[in-house]
Amino acid sequence: MSGDEPDELLARLRAYEGRAAAVSCVGKDRVNLPMIRHWCEAMGDTNPAYEGPEAVAPATMLQAWTMGGLSGNETRTAAFDELSALLDEAGCISIVATDCEQEYLRPLRPGDEITFDTVIETVSERKTTKLGSGYFITTRTDMRVGSRLAGTHRFRMLKYAPHAPARAKRNTPRPRRPRPVVNRDNAGFWEGVDRHELLIQRCTGCGTLRHPWLPGCNSCGCLDWDTVRASGEGTVYSYVVMHHPPFPAFDPPYAVALVELAEGVRMVSNVVGVPYDKVRVGLPVRVEFRRYDDESTAGSEGAGGVQGDGVLLPVFRAAEGEA
Ligand code: ZN
Numbered sequence: 249m250s251g252d253e254p255d256e257l258l259a260r261l262r263a264y265e266g267r268a269a270a271v272s273c274v275g276k277d278r279v280n281l282p283m284i285r286h287w288c289e290a291m292g293d294t295n296p297a298y299e300g301p302e303a304v305a306p307a308t309m310l311q312a313w314t315m316g317g318l319s320g321n322e323t324r325t326a327a328f329d330e331l332s333a334l335l336d337e338a339g340c341i342s343i344v345a346t347d348c349e350q351e352y353l354r355p356l357r358p359g360d361e362i363t364f365d366t367v368i369e370t371v372s373e374r375k376t377t378k379l380g381s382g383y384f385i386t387t388r389t390d391m392r393v394g395s396r397l398a399g400t401h402r403f404r405m406l407k408y409a410p411h412a413p414a415r416a417k418r419n420t421p422r423p424r425r426p427r428p429v430v431n432r433d434n435a436g437f438w439e440g441v442d443r444h445e446l447l448i449q450r451c452t453g454c455g456t457l458r459h460p461w462l463p464g465c466n467s468c469g470c471l472d473w474d475t476v477r478a479s480g481e482g483t484v485y486s487y488v489v490m491h492h493p494p495f496p497a498f499d500p501p502y503a504v505a506l507v508e509l510a511e512g513v514r515m516v517s518n519v520v521g522v523p524y525d526k527v528r529v530g531l532p533v534r535v536e537f538r539r540y541d542d543e544s545t546a547g548s549e550g551a552g553g554v555q556g557d558g559v560l561l562p563v564f565r566a567a568e569g570e571a
Contacts, residue, residue, distance in 0.1 A: 344408070424557075484528065484531040
């Protein structure tokens with residue numbers, strides 16, 4: 249980093265080294281077998297040392313005994329928030345946890361009451377990373393049982409100014425959408441799309457409809473099938489709004505919906521015709537076929553045909569609230 253300003257900031261940040269971030273905290277629960285059992289089940293750890301009357305807690309549970317839960321720890325000081333605010337003002341508005349280190353000095357047993365203090369141990373010089381440029385902050389929490397140190401937990405995070413998105417670079421051609429993977433099991437679906445038909449597979453053994461396309465019937469195992477043409481009417485059964493991570497060819501935020509067709513099967517697609525924040529569960533939608541990435545028909549919708557480099561995809565237009 250060049251210039252005097254970052255050095256001046258670093259001096260202000262380093263004034264927080266050694267300051268307490270949390271003082272005289274008490275673990276919300278004493279070390280106990282139910283929490284140990286939940287941990288071991290989540291980790292798939294069947295070591296018998298963690299069971300029975302002589303049980304000890306897994307050493308790596310150390311931090312779990314200090315966690316404040318949703319209601320938090322009331323004994324936090326203002327120091328960490330002040331440090332964080334200084335970095336926000338300097339443009340380091342993003343934060344990511346990078347790593348932790350633990351030392352185990354004595355085993356913890358059911359009944360032990362944990363007390364702990366946290367100190368802001370170090371603030372690094374300004375570093376440039378793949379994510380952006382900023383400062384690594386390391387805190388150290390000392391856990392005690394009575395007056396004896398039981399373990400330490402060093403936690404490191406990067407508080408940084410994110411790089412501008414790569415897409416902002418000029419003259420970068422817009423990435424193309426990923427192409428559907430067409431195989432012999434689903435080729436009929438995409439042939440239907442080329443004709444602007446949304447085809448649903450139907451088991452000729454039991455009549456069950458299915459999507460996505462599969463070689464056999466999940467209900468009866470029959471391998472014979474035909475198709476029915478969907479009406480194209482449906483409703484949003486569920487959805488997510490994608491903000492992050494960015495994918496080439498997509499401009500977040502955008503909604504990805506699980507659409508339930510009138511015939512009962514569901515498919516994943518985009519909802520068009522309404523802003524992403526107007527997509528909702530139950531929203532009526534209707535299929536349309538939209539061509540993407542076709543230079544010769546840029547910006548057109550439902551251009552038809554399969555010529556050119558573009559890809560024709562079924563998407564769902566909101567049947568209300570046209571934008
Ligand atoms: Zn069947």
